Amino acid sequence: MRITIADIAKKANVSKMTVSRVINGRGYVAPKTAEKIKKIIDELGYQPNLIARSLVSKSTKIIGVIIPKVEHLFLDNYIAQILSGITDEALKKDYRIILIPVEYSDKSEDKYIKIVKNRLLDGMILLKTIIDDPGIAPLSETQFPFVLVNHKRYSKKINFVDSKNIRGAELAVEHLYSKGYRKIACIAGSLHETNGKDRLRGYLKKLEDLGLEKRDEWIVFGEFRKSVAYHECEKLFKAKILPDAVFCADDYSAIALIEKIKERKLRVPEDIGVVGFDDIELAEYVKPSLTTIRQPLIELGISAAKILFDLIEETRKPPIHKLLNVELIQREST
Numbered sequence: 642m643r644i645t646i647a648d649i650a651k652k653a654n655v656s657k658m659t660v661s662r663v664i665n666g667r668g669y670v671a672p673k674t675a676e677k678i679k680k681i682i683d684e685l686g687y688q689p690n691l692i693a694r695s696l697v698s699k700s701t702k703i704i705g706v707i708i709p710k711v712e713h714l715f716l717d718n719y720i721a722q723i724l725s726g727i728t729d730e731a732l733k734k735d736y737r738i739i740l741i742p743v744e745y746s747d748k749s750e751d752k753y754i755k756i757v758k759n760r761l762l763d764g765m766i767l768l769k770t771i772i773d774d775p776g777i778a779p780l781s782e783t784q785f786p787f788v789l790v791n792h793k794r795y796s797k798k799i800n801f802v803d804s805k806n807i808r809g810a811e812l813a814v815e816h817l818y819s820k821g822y823r824k825i826a827c828i829a830g831s832l833h834e835t836n837g838k839d840r841l842r843g844y845l846k847k848l849e850d851l852g853l854e855k856r857d858e859w860i861v862f863g864e865f866r867k868s869v870a871y872h873e874c875e876k877l878f879k880a881k882i883l884p885d886a887v888f889c890a891d892d893y894s895a896i897a898l899i900e901k902i903k904e905r906k907l908r909v910p911e912d913i914g915v916v917g918f919d920d921i922e923l924a925e926y927v928k929p930s931l932t933t934i935r936q937p938l939i940e941l942g943i944s945a946a947k948i949l950f951d952l953i954e955e956t957r958k959p960p961i962h963k964l965l966n967v968e969l970i971q972r973e974s975t
Contacts, residue, residue, distance in 0.1 A: 644685045644686060644687045644688075646660045646661060646664070646687075648685065648687075649678065649681050649682060649685060649687060652681050652685070653674075653677055653678050653681050655674060655678065659674065659678070660678055663675050663678045663679065663682075664682070666735070700763055700953075701761040701762065701763055702735060702736050702737060702763065703736065703737045703738070703739060703760075703761055703762055703763060704731065704736055704737075704738055704739070704762060704763055704764045704765065704766065704946075704949060705738075705739045705740075705741050705756060705760060705762045705764075705765045705766070706724065706727060706738055706739070706740050706741065706765070706766045706767075706768065707741050707743050707753070707756075707765060707766070707767040707768060707770070708720065708740055708741065708742055708743070708768050708769070709742070709743065709745055709768070709769050710742035710743055710744045710745070711745075714742075718921040718922050718923065719891070719919055719921060719938060720768065720769075722921075722938035722939050722942070723768060723790060723791075723938050723939070723941050723942040723945075724740075724768075724942060725939055725942060726938070726939040726940060726941060726942020726943040726944075726945075726946065727766060727942040727943070727945060727946045728942075729939075729942075729943060729946075730942070730943045730946035730947055730950070731946055734946075734950050736763070736950070739760065739762070741756060741760075745771060747776075748775055749775070749776065750775045750776060750778075750779050751776070751779060752775075752776040753765070753767075753776040753777070753779070753780040753787075754776070754779055754780060754783065757780070757783070757785050763786070763953050764785070764786035764787060764788075764949045764950075764952060764953045765785070765786070765787040765788075765949075766787070766788050766790060766945050766946065766949055767787060767788070767789050767790065767792070768790050768791070769790075769791060769792075769834065770789060770792050770834075771831075771833040771834055772792075772832075772833055772834065772835055772838070773833070777789070777794070777799065781796065781798035781799050782798070786949055786952035786953050787800065787949070787952075788800045788801065788802065788945045788948050788949045788952070788961075789801040789802075789803075790802055790803070790941055790942070790945045791803050791804070791834070791835075791836050791941065792834070792835050792836075793806075793835045793836075793839065793962075793964075794835065795960075795962060796960060797959070797960050798959060798960065799959070799960060800948055800949075800952065800959050800960055800961040800962070801961075801962055801963070802941055802944040802945045802948060802963040802964075802965065803835070803836065803941075803963070803964055803965070804836070804936035804937070804941065804964065804965050804966075804967050805964050805965065805966060805967050806835075806836045806839035806840050806843065806936075806967075807839045807840070807842055807843035807846070808843065808967060809840065809843065809918060809934040809936065809967040810839070810840040810841070810842070810843025810844045810846075810847065810888065810890075810918070810934075811843045811844075811846065811847040811850075812934055812967065812968075812969045813843075813844070813888045813916040813918065813934055813969070814843075814844055814847035814848060814851070814853075814888055815847060815851075816916060816932070816969050816971070816975060817886045817888065817914055817916060817975060818851050818853070820886075820910075820914060820975050822885050822886035822914050822975075823853060823854075823885065824853075824854065824859070824882060824883070824884045824885045824886065825844075825848065825853060825859070825884060825885075825886045825887070825888060826856075826859035826860065826861075826877050826880075826884035826886070826887045826888070827841065827844045827859065827860050827861075827887065827888050827889075827890070828861055828862075828863045828870050828873065828874055828877075828887060828888075828889040828890060828894045828895070828898060829841045829844075829860060829861070829862050829863065829890050830862075830863065830864065830865045830890035830891055830894075831862070831864045831865050832862070834865070836890075837865065837890060840890040840918060841860075841890070844888055856880070856882065858876070858877075858880040858881065858882075859877065859880060859884050861873040861874060861876050861877060863889070863890065863891070863893075863894035863897070865890065865891050865893070865894070866893070866894075867893035867894065867896065867897045868897075870889070870893065870894035870897040870898065871897035871898075871900065871901060874887075874894075874897060874898045874901050875901065878901075878905060884913065885912070885913060885914065886913060886914035886915070886916075886975075887913060887914070887915055887916075888916050888918075889915065889916065889917045889918065890918055891917065891918050891919055892917035892918065892919045892920065892921045892923065892924045892931060892933055893921070894917070895915050895916070895917030895918075895924075895931055895933065895974070896917070896923065896924075896927050896931065898915055899915055899927060899929070899931070899974065902915075909929050909973075909974050910929070910973070910974050910975050914932075914974065914975040915931065915932070915974040915975065916931075916932050916933060916934070916974070916975060917931050917932070917933035917934070917974075918933060918934045918936070919933065919934070919935075919936055919938065920933045920934065920935035920936070920938075920970055921938075924970075924972070925972070928973075929972070929973035929974050930972035930973045930974065931972055931973075931974050932969070932970065932971050932972045932973070932974045932975040933969075933970050933972070934967050934968070934969055934970070935967060935968050935969075935970045936965065936967045937965050937966075937967075940965055941965060944963055944965065948961050948963065
């Protein structure tokens with residue numbers, strides 16, 4: 642039998658309106674009375690009817706998080722840390738989260754609008770969307786609150802939070818240069834994502850600034866996937882001139898490279914220096930430990946959630962564009 646507000650009101654000897662105020666956190670209720678009602682709610686195991694609540698308050702206290710539909714997603718420390726930040730902030734605001742997997746290959750323009758129409762959501766956070774994602778522009782034409790994470794797109798109707806990826810890549814090359822490396826290669830990320838393009842842009846810009854040689858054979862694409870990077874980095878060892886250092890656009894690619902270097906009986910950092918990007922937890926424990934660019938992954942999630950709640954509560958208006966600082970973390974690989 643479903644517990645109702647009337648059951649709680651009867652047991653607490655108060656009106657249904659008073660119980661409703663406590664449940665929804667709106668309107669004044671004497672502290673002692675509110676505490677009494679909360680205890681009864683816990684005792685009876687009351688679960689609010691979210692549909693009914695949304696019809697009354699026009700809010701479900703639920704946000705959706707769009708995630709890429711890929712295998713073993715939650716083994717990815719990068720995604721896990723961002724989700725951790727989103728969850729922490731949502732709990733503070735008493736919001737629930739629904740994870741919504743979406744195929745990268747889905748090219749329909751209304752894919753996000755369908756989600757908005759079919760689910761009871763107050764807002765959405767979109768993780769790892771691609772540059773030419775056809776669903777973002779139509780979504781931006783609605784009044785629905787949403788935020789992109791790690792997708793830098795300057796528009797009057799689009800909100801995003803991202804790291805300073807160009808600067809991060811520059812820091813990596815500057816560090817390798819300061820350590821005496823001069824033949825610096827790159828395992829780039831996906832050029833379908835803005836952070837992949839920005840990190841490659843920063844790498845190339847800093848090579849030019851420092852007067853270092855740029856060679857096409859020193860750039861391979863790991864697509865932000867360890868298995869791809871492991872295969873592609875083999876090309877670096879077949880180059881006419883072997884690089885003496887490699888900037889990797891993500892830590893998983895850097896870890897794959899270190900494995901390949903060891904297989905070839907070469908040493909890190911004596912023969913080849915390696916710098917990653919992200920500072921995932923594993924970076925500290927791989928041998929040798931990985932020098933990397935730390936982007937604040939948990940803070941990315943927190944910032945995205947804060948921006949979304951501001952949009953939902955209409956305390957800020959779009960566009961909101963935020964870039965977070967990055968820093969070099971030096972370890973044993975350089």
